Amino acid sequence: xxxxxRPHTWRIGVIGAGRVGAVLASVLRAEGHEVVSxxxxxxxxxxxxxxxxxGVTVEKPSAVARDCDLLLLTVPDDMLANVVDVxxxxxxxxxxxFVVHTSGRHGLAVLDPATAVGARPVAMHPAMTFSGTELDxxxxxxxxxxxxxxDAERNVVTSLVGDLGGRPMWVPEERRTLYHxxxxxxxxxxxxxxxxxxxxxxxxxxxxxxxxLRPLLEAALDNALNQxxxxxxxxxxxxxxxxxxxxxxDLATNAPQTLPSYxxxxxxxxxxxxxxxxxxxxxxxxxxxxLDAAEASSVTALPAPRPGTFH
Numbered sequence: 001x002x003x004x005x006r007p008h009t010w011r012i013g014v015i016g017a018g019r020v021g022a023v024l025a026s027v028l029r030a031e032g033h034e035v036v037s038x039x040x041x042x043x044x045x046x047x048x049x050x051x052x053x054x055g056v057t058v059e060k061p062s063a064v065a066r067d068c069d070l071l072l073l074t075v076p077d078d079m080l081a082n083v084v085d086v087x088x089x090x091x092x093x094x095x096x097x098f099v100v101h102t103s104g105r106h107g108l109a110v111l112d113p114a115t116a117v118g119a120r121p122v123a124m125h126p127a128m129t130f131s132g133t134e135l136d137x138x139x140x141x142x143x144x145x146x147x148x149x150x151d152a153e154r155n156v157v158t159s160l161v162g163d164l165g166g167r168p169m170w171v172p173e174e175r176r177t178l179y180h181x182x183x184x185x186x187x188x189x190x191x192x193x194x195x196x197x198x199x200x201x202x203x204x205x206x207x208x209x210x211x212x213l214r215p216l217l218e219a220a221l222d223n224a225l226n227q228x229x230x231x232x233x234x235x236x237x238x239x240x241x242x243x244x245x246x247x248x249x250d251l252a253t254n255a256p257q258t259l260p261s262y263x264x265x266x267x268x269x270x271x272x273x274x275x276x277x278x279x280x281x282x283x284x285x286x287x288x289x290x291l292d293a294a295e296a297s298s299v300t301a302l303p304a305p306r307p308g309t310f311h
Contacts, residue, residue: 010098010160013068014038015061015083017045017053019132020102021074024164026052027140031163037064048132065092070160071119073101081110088113098156100124104180107148107173122157123148123176126166127183141165146179148172193265196258203254229272236269239283241290248294259298263291 010033014025017040029035037059040049049058065071065087075083080103087093095118099111104125111121125146130136143166149157161168171179194217198209206212223231235243244266251259270287273279279287 009033010070011036011068012070012072013064014040014053014072014074015064015087016040016073016075017049018074018076019048019130019136020126021072022048022052022132023130023136023140024072024074024102024126025056027137027164028160029053029056030137033163036067039064044132052134061087062090062092066094068097070098070100073099075101077103077105080106084111084113088117093117093119096120098122098153100160102126104146104183105177107171107176108150109173120153121149122153123171124157124161125180126164127169129187142167144169146171146176146183148176193261196255196261200251200255200258229276232269232273232278234269236266236287237273237278239279239287241283241286244287245290248290252294252298256298259294263295263298266291 010028012025012028012033012035014021014035014037017025017038021038021040022045025035025038035053035056037057038049038053039059039061040046046058049056059067061083071093073080073083080101084099084101093099093114097114097119099114099119100122101111102125103110103123104127107123108115108121111119111123115121123146126140127144127146128136128139143164145161145164145166145168147157147161147168148171158168169179194213197213201209201212220231235247247262248259251262266287270279270284270291274281274284
């Protein structure tokens with residue numbers, strides 16, 4: 001099969017009708033591209049296909065790959081390499097075909113078996129969280145896609161991202177994992193941080209922790225994104241040792257599960273405040289001793305291991 005030029009519309013196949021794949025395919029379909037088939041085996045995947053891709057044929061992965069010009073691989077990170085290996089070994093991929101995966105962690109190397117048969121590899125990760133429902137369709141507007149591609153594929157990828165309503169961030173192959181770590185640290189760990197803050201407020205007697213935190217967190221996030229470290233406020237930056245000490249004592253008693261992350265984030269905040277000169281070194285040294293003592297106490301308070309167990 002000869003290498004195709006960029007057509008007005010793509011014949012798209014989707015392997016993996018999870019939260020991401022079904023949504024991306026639905027948006028591309030609405031933009032005039034033809035979604036020819038999709039592979040998805042779980043009950044949840046079939047429900048997403050029915051809701052977001054009505055009328056699209058459900059096929060086995062090999063059949064999906066054979067019948068499209070642009071193949072979207074929207075499978076979990078740990079499955080991606082095996083999926084590509086199997087498709088390439090079975091002869092399901094062809095020369096000139098665009099093979100696009102949506103993994104944040106992986107770049108082009110994971111697609112080497114596809115490249116070896118003449119396919120054109122692209123890594124295109126949406127920096128967005130998905131529910132896998134119609135609610136996601138409007139959220140892609142303005143979404144950044146972390147893209148890794150060779151120069152020959154850049155125009156096509158820019159057009160594809162544009163059809164999805166997004167804009168590309170070009171990520172070098174060797175920085176792909178760092179890119180994904182930044183997103184995970186900023187978004188996934190934020191969820192843990194917010195959940196723990198709500199637990200603290202509940203323990204303090206709050207009947208609407210989310211409502212209490214929402215305006216504060218929205219302002220803090222907006223300030224952080226616009227000002228960076230200059231947005232830091234609170235007892236660590238001010239060097240309020242006694243306030244931090246009181247926090248630690250109360251958390252140890254009433255919300256001990258949140259103490260390790262509080263200490264870790266306090267250390268990170270202190271380091272940044274010291275680096276930009278807002279916290280005096282003498283105050284930082286005192287805070288370090290307070291945090292060290294709290295950490296040591298929390299370890300001491302752990303239950304002793306049962307005889308015969310390994311830790």
